[in-house]
Amino acid sequence: MQLDSVDLTEMERIDPFCIPPWQQGIEAQILEGEEAQKWAEDSDELKVFVDASYRGHNAGVGVYHSARRSDNSVVEHREAVKIGKNAGYTSTHVELTAIQAALELISAIWSPDTIARFGNKARDLTYVIVSDSQSAIRAVSRPSRQSGQAVIRLIINTTMEIKRRGGPHIRLQWVPAHAMVVGDEIADELAKQAIEGTLDPIPGLTLSAALKKTLMHTEDKLEKPVDIDTALPGKHTKSIYDLQTYKRAAVLCQLRTGKCRLNSYPAKIGATNSDRCTCRGRQPETVRHFVFECPLWKEERKTLQEVAGNRWGYLSFFLGGRSEQRLPSGELLDGKAESWKPNVDVVNQTIEYAMATGRLC
Numbered sequence: 283m284q285l286d287s288v289d290l291t292e293m294e295r296i297d298p299f300c301i302p303p304w305q306q307g308i309e310a311q312i313l314e315g316e317e318a319q320k321w322a323e324d325s326d327e328l329k330v331f332v333d334a335s336y337r338g339h340n341a342g343v344g345v346y347h348s349a350r351r352s353d354n355s356v357v358e359h360r361e362a363v364k365i366g367k368n369a370g371y372t373s374t375h376v377e378l379t380a381i382q383a384a385l386e387l388i389s390a391i392w393s394p395d396t397i398a399r400f401g402n403k404a405r406d407l408t409y410v411i412v413s414d415s416q417s418a419i420r421a422v423s424r425p426s427r428q429s430g431q432a433v434i435r436l437i438i439n440t441t442m443e444i445k446r447r448g449g450p451h452i453r454l455q456w457v458p459a460h461a462m463v464v465g466d467e468i469a470d471e472l473a474k475q476a477i478e479g480t481l482d483p484i485p486g487l488t489l490s491a492a493l494k495k496t497l498m499h500t501e502d503k504l505e506k507p508v509d510i511d512t513a514l515p516g517k518h519t520k521s522i523y524d525l526q527t528y529k530r531a532a533v534l535c536q537l538r539t540g541k542c543r544l545n546s547y548p549a550k551i552g553a554t555n556s557d558r559c560t561c562r563g564r565q566p567e568t569v570r571h572f573v574f575e576c577p578l579w580k581e582e583r584k585t586l587q588e589v590a591g592n593r594w595g596y597l598s599f600f601l602g603g604r605s606e607q608r609l610p611s612g613e614l615l616d617g618k619a620e621s622w623k624p625n626v627d628v629v630n631q632t633i634e635y636a637m638a639t640g641r642l643c
């Protein structure tokens with residue numbers, strides 16, 4: 283199909299118009315900082331997070347999507363694709379490839395058969411492709427004479443094809459990189475995995491071949507597209523996401539990475555001058571200080587202290603990580619890695635605590 287016609291390794295012919303001037307680009311929206319985070323957490327829209335990663339001549343693409351079924355189970359799609367050397371791409375090309383991979387996923391979910399079964403309901407849905415690349419988003423929302431036209435055309439054609447079938451509305455959304463948006467962090471992680479050798483490298487892979495690989499990968503990994511059917515919102519509820527789960531995951535992600543509103547992080551990245559906590563001790567407001575020490579949250583901390591017992595103070599234990607710490611006897615505190623499991627109760631309670639303080643989000 284059309285994919286065969288994309289080969290960016292060949293000399294690109296740049297047309298004066300990427301698409302006929304009477305056709306519009308794809309709707310796009312740009313949100314800043316906290317606004318982006320709030321949108322990611324609160325909006326009912328279906329989100330597909332994409333990201334690209336580069337190191338040397340290697341590049342990787344990550345795609346992350348999750349949706350809730352009517353029985354509350356969550357369908358997740360994670361995709362990591364490595365694009366090898368000498369593919370003749372720019373960073374924007376790779377970001378655009380990630381967007382196209384997201385569209386192919388949406389297209390696979392909303393096959394003509396599925397749409398036929400759901401009638402007009404599909405049209406009422408909006409899928410938002412979330413990227414932290416402004417250049418890629420600009421390129422497809424206002425296509426002009428520029429490099430990467432082949433992928434841009436493909437993106438626009440795929441979007442129009444989904445629309446023509448009566449499928450969902452598609453919007454692009456920019457969020458700043460590392461705005462503590464969970465799905466974005468996951469896509470970022472996947473893109474990194476793609477280049478860090480956890481996947482088999484595909485030698486001499488061109489962008490178009492990578493794209494095909496993406497599609498094959500998508501079809502393999504995607505849970506039967508029909509499964510998504512039951513996740514469709516009824517007339518009574520717009521929510522297709524398990525927001526509660528999402529918020530909890532966001533909280534845990536912030537605590538684990540330390541990228542959060544606790545004063546030590548904005549100070550570290552130069553966004554504020556002081557890393558001190560507002561409590562009397564004037565200590566740096568780190569995750570450790572926040573979870574274990576800060577006197578401002580004594581009340582909120584009580585249940586957590588109860589469930590933690592004698593493990594109080596071992597931060598990794600509270601965040602679901604395994605400790606390499608040894609007991610005086612020389613034994614590993616957490617036992618062998620093979621038999622270790624995180625203490626889910628304690629992790630849940632840590633999340634409850636953080637949410638109760640209202641300090642994170």
Ligand SMILES: [Zn+2]
Pocket residue numbers: 559560561562563565567571575576577578
């Ligand atoms: Zn404090």
